Every structure is written in C-alpha cells, then in structure tokens.
Amino acid sequence: METKYVYLFNEGDANMRNLLGGKGANLAEMSKLGMPVPNGFTITTEACNKYYDDGEVISDEIQAQIMEYLEKLEEETGKKFGDQENPLLVSVRSGARASMPGMMDTILNLGINDVVANTIAEKSGNERFAYDSYRRFIQMFADVVKGLSKKRFEEIIDEVKAERGIKDDLELTADDMKTLVEKFKEFYRSELGEDFPTDPKTQMMEAIEAVFRSWNNERAIYYRRMNDIPSNWGTAVNVQMMVxxxxxxxxxxxxxxxxxxxxxxxxxxxxxxxxxxxxxxxxxxxxxxxxxxxxxxxxxxxxxxxxxxxxxxxxxxxxxxxxxxxxxxxxxxxxxxxxxxTAQAALKIACDMVDEGLISTDEALMMVEPQQLDSLLHPTFAKEALEAAEVITSALPASPGAGCGQIVFTAEEAKEEADKGKKVILVRLETSPEDIEGMAVSQGILTVRGGMTSHAAVVARGMGACCVSGAGDIEMNEEEGSFKVNGKTFKRGDWISIDGSTGNVYGEAIETVPAEISGDFERFMEWADKRRRLKVRTNADTPKDAKQAVDFGAEGIGLVRTEHMFFEGDKIKAIREMIVAKNDDQMQAALDKLEPMQQKDFEGIYEAMEGRPVTIRYLDPPLHEFVPTNPEDIKELANEMNISEAELNQVISNLHEVNPMMGHRGSRLDVSNPGIAKMQTAAVIKAALNVNKKHPEWNIEPEIMLPLIGDLAELKYVKKLVTETADAILKEAGSDMKYHVGTMIEVPRAALLADEIAEEAEFFSFGTNDLTQLTFGFSRDDAGKFLPQYYAAKIYENDPFARLDQNGVGKLIEMAANLGRKTRPDMKLGVCGEHGGDPASIEFVDKVGLNYVSCSPFRVPIARLAAAQATIKNEKA
CATH class of the missing domain: 3.30.470.20 (ATP-grasp fold, B domain)
Structure with missing residues (x-):
C-alpha cells in the first residue's frame, strides 16, 4: 500500500504527534474540538525523513499527494490557488513533534502574485492590505527559501520611509507598498539572476522544501542537541489557509x-x-x-x-x-x-494545577523540565542592568549563574586578590587541576578553549561556579596581562561579567542578585522524593560543597575526589615531596605530613554529612599533575628537598607519559607506592573513629573506593593494603566499626569481568567519564575539536561526555551490574560521573536498576526530579 504522507486537519488528532508534529496534531485536535481553525493539511514527519533519504529531493509520490490535498483544501475553502475571482493564500509552517520555538522557518501569504494582489485589492477594497501582504511574502520567501539578506529588505523599507519623511510602517501608503514590491523583486533578481516565482504551486513546493531543509539548519541542530531531540524525528509541514x-x-x-x-x-x-x-x-x-x-x-x-x-x-x-x-x-x-x-512559573503552575484538581502530582512532576531548576540555584544578573550592558563575545554556557569581577589570569592571582576581599573572574586559555584553588575563590571562570565537559566546565558545575568556556574570539596575552576581543583590549584588574546560562560575556561590572527559591520548590521536591526509586548523592570534596549538597537534598556523597584536597596550601608541597622522594625514609616523611591533613579533611566532610554515607575515592590522577611547572616553584621545592634543580627537573621529566590518562594513575599508583593507600586508609579510618566518638548516633561506616581497577588480582592486592591498615587501627582503638571496600568501574575490562571483581568489591560505582573515554577511545578534553563534525554528519546526536551513550557505554554498565549482582546479590551500584546529573542518563540508570546517582551539589535537585520522572516513565513502559 502507498504510504500516506499528507493529512487534512480533520483527519488527525493529538495522539498523532509523532507523525503530524506538535503543531499539526494540535491543529487537528482543535479542529475536532470545534474551534475556529482555518482549514489546512499536514505533510508528515515521515515525508521529511524521506526527503533526506532521497538526497534532499521531494519524491514524485509525495508531490502528487501534496497536489491532491491542495485540491481538497480548495474544495473545503471554496478558494483556488492563483484564481482571479477567489484566490487562496496559505501559510507554510514547520512543526516538529517536540516544540522548537524560533528554530525553524515560516512563510506567510504564499500564493500571491501580481494578478492575485490586484484581485485581493479589488475584492477587499483595501489596496494597501493587498500589497502589504505581497511585499511580506516576497521578503519571507526570499529569506527562508533563497537565503537572501533579511537586513537588506529592512534597509529598503527604511529608504522608502526616509524618502517619504515618515517613521512608522503604518504610515506607508498603498503606493508605498507597491514601490516596496517592485524594489524587493529588483533586489531578488539582482541577487539570484532570476525573476521572483509567480506560479503559486511552484512557490508552495519550494517553501515546503525550505521547511524540510530548516530541520537541519545550525540553530535547529544546536537546539536539538541541547534538548535531546533525535535528528531522525524530522519535522512536519503545515499548509494552512491564510486569515x-x-x-x-x-x-x-x-x-x-x-x-x-x-x-x-x-x-x-x-x-x-x-x-x-x-x-x-x-x-x-x-x-x-x-x-x-x-x-x-x-x-x-x-x-x-x-x-x-x-x-x-x-x-x-x-x-x-x-x-x-x-x-x-x-x-x-x-x-x-x-x-x-521560567522555572519559578513552572513550579507555581504545577502546584496550582494540583490544587485546582486539574492534574495529579505525577502529572505535575512530568510538567517541569529538570534542567529548568538550575536557574533557581545560582545568582543571576539584575534584569535592568543586563538590558543596558554590551555583549563583547559569546561562547559556551558551561555552568549556570552570573559572575562579575576583576580580571585575573592565574589561580595564584585569583587567590591573592580574593584574600584582599576582591571579586575576580579567572580568565584562562584552559584550566587544569592545579587551578582549582583559584577557581574556587573566583566569581566565575572564562576559558578560551574547552567545551561543555572540559575541566573548567566540570569543576565549575561541581562548585556551583559560573563558567563560560570555548571563547575562541579572545586573543590572550597573559605575559602582558591582557586579552583582546572584537577590537577591544581588557587588562588585568578590569571589570567583566559572564553569564553561564547564556554564554554571554560583558565588558563591565553588572549587578548580581541571589537566586530566590519559592515555597512551591520545597513542596514540589517532596512529591519528587516520594516518587523516585533512585537515591541521589553528590560529588563533593570539601565540607562547604557537602553542606551545600545536603541543603539541596543530597542523601550522601558518592564521590570524594581526594586529589582535589592536595592542591590546597601546604598539602601540595607535601605531595610533591612524596613524588620526588629518593628513598623510603623521604617517602614516609612526606606521607606522615599528608596523613593528618587528609584526616582533618575527611573529618570535616563526615561532620558536614551528619551520618549520611560517604564514598571516598583514593588518589586517581597521574602524578605529573602535582609537580611544579613554574621555574620559581621548581627552585623552591629543590631547596626544600635539598636536591639540585637539575635533579628535580629530571624527576619531572621522568614523570612525563605519552598518554597520562591511560598511564600510571589510579590504583596503579598504590601498586607502585603502597604507602599512598596505607596513608589514605589511616586518614579515612581515624577520621571516622573520631567523628563517631563525638556523634555515636551517626554510626559512620566508611566506604573506600579504589579507582581504575581492571583485574581481580589487582583489586585483591590493593584491598589487602587497605584492610591490613584499617584492621590494625580498629584493633588498636578497640572498635568494631564497619567499613566497606568497593571499586569504580571505569575500565571496560572491569565491566566485562564484573562477576570476578565482585568477589572482592562490596560495591561498584560507575565512573562514566573515564568509562566513556576508554570505550570510545577519545579524550574528553580533545573531543570538542572534532565532535561538531560528527554532529553535522549525524554520526553522533550528542556529546557522549554530557549524555550517556546508552548503546555502548550503557551496555557495559548493564552487563557489569547484572554480573556483579550474580556474584553478590545485595551489591550496591551507583554512577558518579558527570552523567549522574543528566536527566536522560538518569532515566537509563533507573531502568537498569542501579541504587543511586551522584552528581555535583548544584545538580542535586535536577537529579531528584529526573529520578522521579524516570520512575514514572519506566513504570509506564
């Protein structure tokens, strides 16, 4: 049977959204409800997909159906295309199944030409109206179908108004409109070397094709990626009688x-x-x-x-x-x-509609997009001040919020200026873990390189700091303490403002206001918490982050990244001493310095979490990230270690790896340097004992997570270091405190051998950042250079570091979860990568049956709502 590609409005309904698109389905539904909808027909999303499958050509079969339904529309309306007595004009509009406001194209008044315009003028007795409609059609058709400059048409209108000495469009007369029609046609002819089309059917087919094409314009592709809309949905086209x-x-x-x-x-x-x-x-x-x-x-x-x-x-x-x-x-x-x-409106409307008896709490929960809650949790710019400010460049909105401060170019500068009570914006080519202290004290971070999942973006989101990344228009001159953008130079100490929700950068100070959360927010989140199955934890490395997460509803910590603690104050010196140690005594001396520092950190986190579970990951990054690169720091460390600068430079050189992300890091460090695991274990256990002594009601049971494990024997080796150290401390303390040892599943081999690894691991946490890197075989920091070409070629729909790749990485997660529970049925399973705060990824994790997700503090409310929505969706599936 021939596929039906075209439907009259009265042939459809709201349930045909996938085929007719949102607009077409709603027009059909309003028609069924007896509302005054102008007649029309919808060309389906399947026709759009066929257009692309056929090499961007509307097939003869589809064209024939369009002409057949055009005749039906003429019968319904009693009007005809191009008729001199009763001409039919139509609008041609896009209509994807998901609402994409402003992303695709519309053409009005189609079907008009010189003859029709004259007929409309005579029939309506309103010549100005007829030629106003005509000039609008030429303007829209030329822009949407032929890609001619919108601006030039506006300039022509302004020129005609200037000649007439008028300012308002309404003052243009019928003769002025006729003049505009002729001038628009002249511009069209001069640009394209052809006359404006006069045949209404030709106009319509070209317009329909243009709407199909607009499904793949740059703004539509970007919008789809941001809103998780698959490219194979296509757009419908609605042809409707003009009123x-x-x-x-x-x-x-x-x-x-x-x-x-x-x-x-x-x-x-x-x-x-x-x-x-x-x-x-x-x-x-x-x-x-x-x-x-x-x-x-x-x-x-x-x-x-x-x-x-x-x-x-x-x-x-x-x-x-x-x-x-x-x-x-x-x-x-x-x-x-x-x-x-807005998020505030979404929450109020959802709560009010429940109170009005219009919807259930489940329906209310499904009405609010989880990502919307982000805007409630960060400072924002004062609206009036923002409207008056000048945008100097725009880049990627990497972490929401509003940041305003004086420019600094290094983490050290940021800390120095912040200690003086100044507000700063850290501007960097790109950030590294070494910058974390400077990032933590900055009002916002602006980077020239990097994407939405770059180091700067990930860390900023974790801190709840504002970040704009990938500002490639900026020319950095860090040596002179300045940068140039769009012809303007900004120096160290100048004020700028960045908007992490839009990606806009402003060359001045703009007033910020704290985010306000209405009473509806708490009530709404209570509904979400009652409904969700997944627990929501946070990724937090400081008591401040931990407390913030608890305030936002976190039920524990799923990831404490201990390496972030080493970058503060004297700790970086101690770990550098450990790295350059020549013998066991020097190594132990450095570890002895680090242990009480780590213990104090862990005590602070345990205190902040008030008995909620805390999973502490042992040292993960390669050691080269901790060594100095600045000659002055190298000299200082060499003096402290009583070695020559040449020796220290040799140590730094020896740490260099061809691919450090796949090199000497994670539990491999503990195999090479067992003292690191022993030191961290002592700090974890002693911290928990001290806090339990002060708060016995909390009954803390430390969760120790060993990173980058790929083999059972490897896990056994490192776990033995942990248990021997922990058991000795507990015995000496006369304590029966329990602790748990698990691992991160972030190496594909670990996922494949999860049943074996579960013999020793009491829990799994999927580190989806590294698992994605190692499964795809490309770097998170470098992928931004080529992923845009992959989106354009429709190889990937989304950034796999932002949205979990369910087909590949997801299959490994599901396999590992099933294998792990086969060995250990009560095994606790979680996700602690960036995907833990992504709604689409959370839905998958819920479906697979994991116990919790862990995300940055400022994404906790998003994850709570997404988890509730996942439960509702997966129950219906």
Whole structure:
C-alpha cells in the first residue's frame, strides 16, 4: 500500500504527534474540538525523513499527494490557488513533534502574485492590505527559501520611509507598498539572476522544501542537541489557509498564554496588534497592546478567546501558548502548544494545577523540565542592568549563574586578590587541576578553549561556579596581562561579567542578585522524593560543597575526589615531596605530613554529612599533575628537598607519559607506592573513629573506593593494603566499626569481568567519564575539536561526555551490574560521573536498576526530579 504522507486537519488528532508534529496534531485536535481553525493539511514527519533519504529531493509520490490535498483544501475553502475571482493564500509552517520555538522557518501569504494582489485589492477594497501582504511574502520567501539578506529588505523599507519623511510602517501608503514590491523583486533578481516565482504551486513546493531543509539548519541542530531531540524525528509541514490580521482596524493578530509564563500567575497573559500580521507582534517594530485591552477593541472576539483558552487548558491539562488572528472581527486559532515558562512559573503552575484538581502530582512532576531548576540555584544578573550592558563575545554556557569581577589570569592571582576581599573572574586559555584553588575563590571562570565537559566546565558545575568556556574570539596575552576581543583590549584588574546560562560575556561590572527559591520548590521536591526509586548523592570534596549538597537534598556523597584536597596550601608541597622522594625514609616523611591533613579533611566532610554515607575515592590522577611547572616553584621545592634543580627537573621529566590518562594513575599508583593507600586508609579510618566518638548516633561506616581497577588480582592486592591498615587501627582503638571496600568501574575490562571483581568489591560505582573515554577511545578534553563534525554528519546526536551513550557505554554498565549482582546479590551500584546529573542518563540508570546517582551539589535537585520522572516513565513502559 502507498504510504500516506499528507493529512487534512480533520483527519488527525493529538495522539498523532509523532507523525503530524506538535503543531499539526494540535491543529487537528482543535479542529475536532470545534474551534475556529482555518482549514489546512499536514505533510508528515515521515515525508521529511524521506526527503533526506532521497538526497534532499521531494519524491514524485509525495508531490502528487501534496497536489491532491491542495485540491481538497480548495474544495473545503471554496478558494483556488492563483484564481482571479477567489484566490487562496496559505501559510507554510514547520512543526516538529517536540516544540522548537524560533528554530525553524515560516512563510506567510504564499500564493500571491501580481494578478492575485490586484484581485485581493479589488475584492477587499483595501489596496494597501493587498500589497502589504505581497511585499511580506516576497521578503519571507526570499529569506527562508533563497537565503537572501533579511537586513537588506529592512534597509529598503527604511529608504522608502526616509524618502517619504515618515517613521512608522503604518504610515506607508498603498503606493508605498507597491514601490516596496517592485524594489524587493529588483533586489531578488539582482541577487539570484532570476525573476521572483509567480506560479503559486511552484512557490508552495519550494517553501515546503525550505521547511524540510530548516530541520537541519545550525540553530535547529544546536537546539536539538541541547534538548535531546533525535535528528531522525524530522519535522512536519503545515499548509494552512491564510486569515488576515492586516486588512484593517477590525483585524488583528496576537500571542497569548493561559497563565503568566514568567510568574505562573493564573491570569491570561499576552499581546496583540490590530491591523498586523503575526511577525509584527514579536518583531518589535510596533508596540503591542496587552491582551486584556482586546475586550475594548473587539469584545466578541475577546470573550470567545477567553472561553477557548479555558477549554484548551482544561483539555491539555497544561499552560497553553496560543497564536490567533482576527479577520473582520472574527476570531481564528492558528496554534496551541504547551507554553515555555521560567522555572519559578513552572513550579507555581504545577502546584496550582494540583490544587485546582486539574492534574495529579505525577502529572505535575512530568510538567517541569529538570534542567529548568538550575536557574533557581545560582545568582543571576539584575534584569535592568543586563538590558543596558554590551555583549563583547559569546561562547559556551558551561555552568549556570552570573559572575562579575576583576580580571585575573592565574589561580595564584585569583587567590591573592580574593584574600584582599576582591571579586575576580579567572580568565584562562584552559584550566587544569592545579587551578582549582583559584577557581574556587573566583566569581566565575572564562576559558578560551574547552567545551561543555572540559575541566573548567566540570569543576565549575561541581562548585556551583559560573563558567563560560570555548571563547575562541579572545586573543590572550597573559605575559602582558591582557586579552583582546572584537577590537577591544581588557587588562588585568578590569571589570567583566559572564553569564553561564547564556554564554554571554560583558565588558563591565553588572549587578548580581541571589537566586530566590519559592515555597512551591520545597513542596514540589517532596512529591519528587516520594516518587523516585533512585537515591541521589553528590560529588563533593570539601565540607562547604557537602553542606551545600545536603541543603539541596543530597542523601550522601558518592564521590570524594581526594586529589582535589592536595592542591590546597601546604598539602601540595607535601605531595610533591612524596613524588620526588629518593628513598623510603623521604617517602614516609612526606606521607606522615599528608596523613593528618587528609584526616582533618575527611573529618570535616563526615561532620558536614551528619551520618549520611560517604564514598571516598583514593588518589586517581597521574602524578605529573602535582609537580611544579613554574621555574620559581621548581627552585623552591629543590631547596626544600635539598636536591639540585637539575635533579628535580629530571624527576619531572621522568614523570612525563605519552598518554597520562591511560598511564600510571589510579590504583596503579598504590601498586607502585603502597604507602599512598596505607596513608589514605589511616586518614579515612581515624577520621571516622573520631567523628563517631563525638556523634555515636551517626554510626559512620566508611566506604573506600579504589579507582581504575581492571583485574581481580589487582583489586585483591590493593584491598589487602587497605584492610591490613584499617584492621590494625580498629584493633588498636578497640572498635568494631564497619567499613566497606568497593571499586569504580571505569575500565571496560572491569565491566566485562564484573562477576570476578565482585568477589572482592562490596560495591561498584560507575565512573562514566573515564568509562566513556576508554570505550570510545577519545579524550574528553580533545573531543570538542572534532565532535561538531560528527554532529553535522549525524554520526553522533550528542556529546557522549554530557549524555550517556546508552548503546555502548550503557551496555557495559548493564552487563557489569547484572554480573556483579550474580556474584553478590545485595551489591550496591551507583554512577558518579558527570552523567549522574543528566536527566536522560538518569532515566537509563533507573531502568537498569542501579541504587543511586551522584552528581555535583548544584545538580542535586535536577537529579531528584529526573529520578522521579524516570520512575514514572519506566513504570509506564
């Protein structure tokens, strides 16, 4: 049977969203509900996919169906394309199954030409309206279909207004509109070497193809990646009879929401313009009026619209975003969809709708996008100040929030200036673990290189710090203490502001305001906590981070990265002494310095977590990350160690590895240097004993996690170092405190041999950052250089370091989970990579049956909601 690629609006309904797209399905549903929807038809998402499968050509079969349904539309409307008596004009609009506002293209007034424009002028008695519609069509068609400059059309309009000595578009006469039509055609001809198409059917086919093409424009691809929308969904195309809001003063157009999308207030919110078409409302050329003023201008249309709004919200059980047109006093509905809203509004609307009895708490939980909660948890810029500020460059919004401070170029500078009470923005080519102290005291981090999952981005998110990364327009001159961007030079000490939610960078100080969380937030999260199956822990390395996570609802720590502690104060000196030690005595002396420092750190974290479980990962990065690179630091360390600079430089050189991320790191360090594991074990156990003594009710049971294990024998070796040390300390203390030893599954071999490794490991935590790197075989820090080409070629939909690769890495996780529990049925399983805060990854983890996810403190509320949504979805599946 022939595939059906085209549907009249009255042939569809809301359940056909995947085929008809969101807009088409909602137009069909409104038609079924008896609402005043202009007739039309929808070309399916399958037709879009076939267009791409056929080499970006609309097949003869699809073209034939489009022409067949065009005839049906002509019969329904009593109008005909290109007719001199009763011409049909249509709009051609995109409509993906997921709402993508502003991402794809629309063309209005299609079907008009010289003859039709003349007919419309005569029939309507309104020549200005006819030629206004004509010039708008040429402008849109040239832009969307042919890619001509929008700006040039605006310049032509301004030139005509200047010649006439007028400022407002409404002052343009019918003759002015005719002039614009001719000038637009001339521009079209001069740019393309061909006349503007006059055949309405040719216009329509070219417009439909342009909408299909817009599915793969840059902004649509970027939006899809950000919102987890697969490229193979395609977009539908809606061809709909035009109704005109620009025929006169009893005509108009508007956009409205059933509730306020900024605050959530249960009051109609929107704007309209009389004698205008849709784009005029959003273009800002004229100032629209508030929707409640419509009752004075067109009371009948207003009353009908209010009634429809109520009906639609009750029908869809969600706040609706609608477009409407009034033609000669008669109301027409052009679109409805679930409206985009701020996080504050989303929470209020969800809570209010539950109170109104409109939805259940499960439905309320599914109404809020987890990522939205991010904006509630970070400082923001004062709105008025932001509107007046100048953007000097834009890059990747790597970690949300608003940062304002004076420029510094090194972590040392950041700390020095912050100690003086100054606010600083750390500007770096790229960051490394050594920069962590400077990052911690900065208001924000701006990097020239790196992506959304670069070191700067990951660490900033973990701290809840604002970060903008990949600002490639910046030319750094760190030696002179300055950078240049878009012709402007900024020096050390100059004020800048960065917006980690948008990626914008401003060349001045902008006032920030603390984030506000309404009472609805707590109530909403209580519903989420009752519903979710997964526990939510945090990745935290300091008591401050741990406390912040607890405030946001964390139920424990899934990852303490002990290496981050070594970069503070005197600890970096002690670990450097350990690295360059020539003999066992020097090695032990350094470890003896480190042990009480580590113990104090762990006590602080245990105190902050108040008895909640804490998983401590032993030293993970390669040792070269701890050695100095600055000649002054090398000289200082050589003097302290009583060795020559040449000897120290030789040690540093010996630490160099061709591929350090796959080299001497993780538990391999403990095999080579058993004293490290013994020192860290002593610190962990003594810290827990001390805190349990002060707070016996907490009954802390340390969870020790050994990183980068790939073999059972390897795990046995390192675990023995841990247990012998721990048991000796406990025996001496006369304590029966329990502790647990587990491992991170981050080497593919460990996932394949998980049943063997579970013989010794009491728990698994999947380190999905390294597991992804080692499964794909590419570096997280370098992948940003070539991943954009992979997205363009549709090889990958998303960055696998941001969203878990469920087919490959996910298969290893599921396999390891099943094998581990085969050996140890009560085994606790978690995820502690960046994916622990990603909603799509959390849904997968819930489905696989893991016990918890662990994420940065500022992503804990996101993970709590995502876990609740995962439970609801997976129960339905």
């Amino acid at each position: 005109f809001g620009n025929m006169g003063e009893d005509c108009g157009t508007g956009v409205a929401f059933t509730r306020n999308p900024a605050t959530g207030e249960n009051k109609l919110y929107g704007e309209f313009l009389m004698n205008a078409q849709g784009e005029d409302v959003v273009a800002g050329v004229r100032t629209p009026k508030k929707i409640d003023q419509l009752k004075e201008v067109s009371p009948t249309a207003y009353d009908q619209f209010v009634e429809i709004c109520s009906k639609l919200e009750n029908h869809y059980k969600n706040m609706q975003d609608m477009e409407f047109t009034i033609e000669n006093g008669k109301l027409f509905m052009l679109q409805t969809r679930n409206g985009k809203r």
